[in-house]
Amino acid sequence: MKPTLQDVADAVGVSRSTVSNAYSRPDQLSAALRAKILDAAQRLGYPGPNPTARSLRRGFVGAIGVLFTSQLSYAFTDPFAVRFLAGLSGAAERHGNSLLLVPLPADRAQVRTAVENASVDGFCVYCAGDEDWALDAIHDRGLPYVTTAPRENAGPADRYVGIDERAAARSVADHVAALGHRRVALLGDTVLPDAPPGPLALAAPQDAPHSVTRGRLAGFADAFAAVGVDWPAITVLNAAGNSRAAGAAAVATTFAGDDPPTAVLACSDVLALGVLDALAEPGRRLRQPVSVTGFDDIADAAAAGLTTVRQPAEEKGRIAGELLLKPPADPAAGHVLLRTDLVVRTSTGPVRRS
Amino acid sequence: MKPTLQDVADAVGVSRSTVSNAYSRPDQLSAALRAKILDAAQRLGYPGPNPTARSLRRGFVGAIGVLFTSQLSYAFTDPFAVRFLAGLSGAAERHGNSLLLVPLPADRAQVRTAVENASVDGFCVYCAGDEDWALDAIHDRGLPYVTTAPRENAGPADRYVGIDERAAARSVADHVAALGHRRVALLGDTVLPDAPPGPLALAAPQDAPHSVTRGRLAGFADAFAAVGVDWPAITVLNAAGNSRAAGAAAVATTFAGDDPPTAVLACSDVLALGVLDALAEPGRRLRQPVSVTGFDDIADAAAAGLTTVRQPAEEKGRIAGELLLKPPADPAAGHVLLRTDLVVRTSTGPVRRS
DNA sequence: TTGAAAGCGGTACCAA
């Protein structure tokens, strides 16, 4: 059996408190005694204070939990999520905290369990807003948390860092509309759960269950409504996942028809890059070039010449971390809206009169 | 104060054991009583069993620690590390484990503390081999661990997953040598600690303190020695970090001289891409095209036409996770060497006679 | 089916 603090105390002939102090508060005992204790510990193979026991007693852990709405392993395939994590881990690093990445099981009941079993002092929920079962579980645990999207019924104590999704989406859609595009398609990841890739019937942006998608679709719609293109005239495309391949698959049949869209506005850069991939496929014949826009401004966007909306990824993560680790005195400061910038590159251009 | 299990027990008029069973072993009590207990818990706002206390009592945590040799936030900027993490998190997910990302402080003494404070059942040490203070700390805690490089004095119980760095490096260097290159430069990240960017005096590959760099440099050297180019004739370049910018900076002055290298072999794709960046700078005049090779085959390598050595990133992570979470019965199976493949693209070509 | 009691391994207050 592994030796415990008690064993060390016995070996040296002192009390447990003294051994504990030797580790946690060196100034509380003489250097000589401390050396003697550490020496004995070494000899006995005492691994040092058990972190779990220490956390239990101290009442805090020194770790924050990170929850992803999608599979944890998918999170690492999303460039934006990775940059967010970089920012978050930087903040954690600075505060001496660890990051506990908690995989969320698909089963709703198990989500509760996963949340309940996490030894953490708080949670950062990436890209939530509708995953209420996870947020509810966190809330029930009474732990502080930060989300990257505002909750429907957010209380004043709720903290989040995000962007104005709708306004940001509108900015890029305004740009596309100004270029003269009127036949457009909007592309999102899992716009409706379990929908197949490709065109989708969505009565209104509000019907998208995911709040981020909802906000972006609404912003796109705003821009086109302003130039007389109403929602029913807009094609909504569904992608089965947030990947280039999914983006390409979603538009596979889009440009075949008689009157194809002249622009595709995607809810993420990754999807948009997939659209560009599809458009670049050899053998594809187009009546006119298709404008494509993304969202996020990930690293690959620049090289691809993708017009997109930039949001500060690392900063988002960093602020999420700070919000959690160093709560602002003023609760109003707990709601942070980051600025976004329209980045116009070569993937968008004026529509050609036919 | 937050209610505890005891409070719930008191409220219902049962013992703590029964309440505990209501949560952890529903089959141990009548459905009616269980409902009553859960109901009372709800009413009192009991957050469910405290995970820390539970872990302490049960003797395991359900989480594995991840240690990066560099800053945690840097890890997310390294594409290969990210893919490794994706694989690792997949394995963790499958086994119902969480991942605790532990930031390692620069201070050596604090590294111990960081390791000692992590509530985990084991560690995955990314890219270690020489960070012995971290490994020692893990070892002293008596926890199982996996590394991504063999340890010098590895015992039979040590588990690791890696590649034959030297052979892999040789394969790409053989390719370059076969193309006729004899004046070559090798480029590594932090070949020697605190060295400035650019040319470096390194008496032998063995003098590189980092085992991965050491192995790769040795492999490069092997190939050129085989064609009569000895170590002193080879330029070694140091990069201050594993980034494109650092790669570019490292070769900033390399091609100015009279007799510049005709090939640069980098220890990572990221560095190699930086070299390509530098070579593509406007205004740079070269006597002949410079061949460049990388290592890892990250996503951006293909688009850049980079000749490189592919190693299976996600699989490396996945296997590391499996090795930790489901230790092989046969200890020999705890040492996994993954295969690598030379991927020849357009960044390498035959040397031109001058 | 339920409860009593004994820890899991430490920490921190307070008194000596």
Add this chain to the structure above:
DNA sequence: TTGGTACCGCTTTCAA
């Protein structure tokens, strides 16, 4: 400076 003593919150035999 050191030791005594609760106690952190839960799980788990074992007996009732």
